[in-house]
Amino acid sequence: MTVSFAPHLLAIAAMTVLAGCGSEPNASASSPAPDKAAAKPFHTPLPTSEPVPAPSDPAPVASATSESGSYAPQDDCAREPEWPTFRKxxxxxxxxxxxxxxxxxxxxxxxxxxGGGNGTAELVKRLNDPQSKLWQELDAILPLGCAVQGGLAAMPWVFWNAPEDIDSYSAMLVLGDAAPLLDKAGGKPVTNAGWTIVGIDPMDFDTGAKTTRVTTHDGRKGWIETRKLRSLLDYRLIAEPKDGQWQITAFIAGD
Incomplete structure (x- = not known):
């Protein structure tokens, strides 16, 4: 995907690529979300309750593996001019x-x-609001790498490296090197699913559950700790080089 800015609207267009499922991003409006997915959160808070078994199987994730079979964070931005200074x-x-x-x-x-929220004054206001928990969201983004596309930088790295043929509303990145796929909720490990992309049933996703039922890219079903699942539509930070310096042009979640 090749993107340029005018100045921040096309960053939003770039960020709709995951939900586009092969369609071209639109700079003026994101693709409408299915009704079922619209009411679901795009980020996963810490679990607070016991899991509720899903009545139906999560949809499998098509082609949801990279060439190496892993979506572990990478830093493609490190070699970009002035990026190390900005990152620090x-x-x-x-x-x-x-x-x-x-x-x-x-x-x-x-x-x-x-919804039209923008500007540095609004950013400061939201960061200073403890209810927003935006500092925690930024904490979570930092270790997840950085990708470069069309001259722009995106954190986390997976945002611009997930397959285009997946349903981003049901796709989750499994965080960590060690994240066992369990045979049932509270059950025994079947295999390690760390840094893979799995599918969930968005209508039955309980953000407070201890574990969540998932389907791997090869159709295997199991359960993974909810706290280790991160939506592909979770918060991301987009930055653009301007006059020799990087600027954050978007810090946003959803689609």
Whole structure:
């Protein structure tokens, strides 16, 4: 996918590629979500309750393996001019919970949601709101690598490296090197599913459940700890080089 900015709207267009399922991204509006998926969250909070067995099997994920069979984070941005300096400043702002420092790293019209929320003042406001938990979202993004496409940078890396033929509303990245696929909820390990992409049933996904029923790319069914599942439509950070410096042009979730 090749993308350019004018200035932040096409970042939103780039971020709809996962849900497009082969269609071209639209800079003015994202693809409409199916009714069933629309009510579901795009990120997974820590589990707070016991799992509820799904009444139907999660859909398998088509072609959901890379050539190496893994979607472990990679850093494709490290060689980009000025990226190491930007990455260091970003990590420092997140570690110190410095909203003003984050604002200095962002474009004036940074996109924050698909409802028109934008701008550095709004970014600072949301970061300073403990209910938003945006610092925790940024903490979660940092270790997940960075991808480059069309001159833009995206964190996490998987956002621009997942297969185009999957249903992003039901696809989850399994976090960590060791994430066993269980034969049942609370059951025995069958295989290691770490850093693979699995499918869930979005209508039966319980963000508070201890485990979630999934289907692997080869059709195997099992259960994985919910806290180790991250939606492909979860928060991502998009950055663009401007005048020799990187700027955050979008920090957004969903589609």
């Amino acid at each position: 400043a970003l990590a420092g702002a997140i570690k110190s919970r410095d909203a003003q420092a984050m604002a200095k790293l962002a474009a004036p019209d940074i996109s924050l949601d698909y």
